[in-house]
Amino acid sequence: MEKPQLPSGTRDFSPQMMLRRKYILSIMENVFKLHGFGAIETPALENLKTLQGKYGDEGDQLLFKVLNSGDFLSKANDTFLTEKNSKSLTPQIADRGLRYDLTVPLARFVVMNRDKISFPFKRYQLQPVWRADRPQKGRYREFWQCDIDVVGANSVVSEAELVEMYQEVFAKLDLGISIRINHRGILDAFLPVLGSIENWNAFMVIIDKADKIGEDGVANELENRGLSHSIDAWKWLCSTQKLGNYNQIMDALNQYAPIQNESLKKGMNEISAVFDFVGNTSNLQLDLTLARGLSYYTGCVFEVAVNDNRMPEDYKIGSIGGGGRYDNLTGIFGLKDVSGVGVSFGLDRIYDNLEAANLFPTTLSDASTLLICALDESSLGYAIDISRNLRSNGIANEVYPGAAKLKKQLDYANAKGFAYAAIIGSTEKEENKVSLKNMISGDQELVNVSDILNKISNE
Template sequence: MQKPSTPSGTRDFSPAQVSKRDYLFETIKTVFKKYGYLPIETPAMENLSTLSGKYGEEGDQLLFRILNSGDYLKKVTELSDYKHFTTQISEKGLRYDLTVPFARYVVTHQNELTFPFRRYQIQPVWRADRPQKGRYREFYQCDADVVGADSLLNEAELLEMADEIYAKLGLKVVVKINSRKVLQGLAQKVGQPDKMVDITVAIDKLDKIGWEGVEKELAKREITPEGIAQIQNFIEHAQDLPFLQDFFAGIDVAAQGLAEVETVFTALKEIELTNKIEFDATLARGLGYYTGCIFEVKSLEAQMGSIGGGGRYDDLTGIFGMKGYSGVGISFGVERIYDIMEELQLFPAEAIESTQIMVLGFDEKARLFAIPLLRKLREAGIRAELYTENKKIQKQLDYVNKRQIRYALLIGENEMQNQVYTLKDMQASEQHTLDVAQIIAKLTAN
């Protein structure tokens, strides 16, 4: 018999893990709502025509494609051309991220929306990536975007919101900010403006493969030796704004990008932030739809890749026929955030919402007697369970201990007659005789 298992890059979650994840989602969601963002949901699958070509060359290769139903090979005419072949047998794919589906949603529902439109979305996405620490094939994203708004104050507010979320979660992070226009200017600086994507993809790997690896990548992508030298000079002064202003003299698009970053910093100048936000011109973010400011979040306390990021996309809705609606958004990598919080033991005890009290009956008559009593406990907001099986009382107490439930309420003949009950505190190893009102007062006070 084959041993059951989950597909590579996916996971099961225990009750304790789900409770912690819910705490994480609720913390983020509460801040999203505070800043005026509204919830939406989109389907797990989208048409491949919606997804393809939006994530860069490498991103397209990581799309999970869904086979057409029925006799999907019937219309296949060519097997040797992989790209053409897949379009004949697959018309849909699983969501790669939440931003492109959001753009599609905006275009689909444009007559129902009021712009600027702010939305948040918390749903799973899928990527056919190689699983490793902090990287899964199925994972949740938490996104907040505003579309139909050009002002850079939106970038500043998203960064302020992100700072508040990470502070509430107890995480120490650094937020790096750049502009794709700076990278576009770099391609012009090296005299190969048509190679912007190649240069960006290579620089995006700097943290993983170092300068030597990036240099090889650039050469492989046919960047000239002179251009590579210019890029190296650029990287060595990536946080030196005055140097870069001179470096890009006469290149308007780069100057515009640097000015936009300065505008965001100016907007945040009077805000007391918990975490550090810094300029880094090497920040690339490989997704193909970014056009302006981009940002990325990294933990200062754990060895982990990016745990959040986002940026400005000037015409993503235009791909779907709705021109002139600029947007900007941020995404929180909740799977990596979860792993870091587990590693650092940052989840509060109340994040694991388990049963507070287990009611134990000595016999079936006592268990029936307990039903209206349970109702009173639950109406008082107490999480209460009844042990329904006919087991000896010690077996029932063992079950309470294994479940790590703090209180056990014992009901026997005397308790039913006098309507006072034995309440055992399993942690403190003590017990009290109390009536229902006293039990409710004790449990709601803790």
């Protein structure tokens, strides 16, 4: 016999888990709509051409590719086949792949539908994405992203709005967070210090590890990678992190001679505008070491982490949201000068955090109000009549399928969390009544069918 098994990194969701996922989703969707965002959906499958080259080399390796239909090997190059050269062979046998995120499909969507869209285009999208990553806690191969993007406007009003939307969603979920913000312009200002774009890239990758390996760890690694000339800049960055507030960091930026250039000025102006527009900046922090991996960001970048003292001490998974501004993404698909900014909520990690801190409302339930229990086959028709009648009055209810033993039916009622059971046997049927039992108190009384509605809604 074949043992049932799921592909690595994928999960089933039970009814209880779905209740909780929908709880999170509905809060987000509600906030998104209040800000005037509209929903779109795009296919799970995209052409590989659309996806490749947008996420850097690391990202490309994590794309799930889908084999072409039919006799896909017949068109493959003989040399690649005999050499078993997967890298060269893949483009010949796989034209499509599963989407890696929702931002690149959005860019494709915007370009393809530019005649129907009025800009600025504010859309939200709640859909799964796939990454061929090694699964771990908080890290799945299929997971949901909840994206909000504003395309076709370059004002930082949008950045500020997105920050506030993060705040609103997590306030409603009652989860404490901190939002880190930085600007690519500020990071680009370090280019003269590093000397070359290669050095700059290496520098960004290394400083991104700061919270793991510490200040000295980063300094050592810079030394090892031949970037010792950048250690002063790193030490300076660290000193800004110790400054308490945003104004002090901005002052420090103004006074640090090696990076005074246009790029810095642009970045600082935009950051300062965001801080001005956001109503409550208590959980918003300017963090000059925030780099973020995705190669398409050009302006502000964001990252959201849980910051809640109800979380278990040892519970740590990565960020639960992130995003930024991208000026050139639609350009790849032939639509120039369209700027976009967007952020993503990681549904699965938000779920994991809420569960770990026990922050889901206890009232979440999809149980029906009433279970109708027939004691004999001849009462089933009567039970179904009552059920239909109550349902048309908006009372969620169900008839237990079949005249099973009452014990079994009540066990089911308990397991599923019914508030009431209506017990029906020959006596009740003849008198046109039901024995209405309150499943919490255990009280039971014989009531007329017409009184069930009142009884249930009054208590």
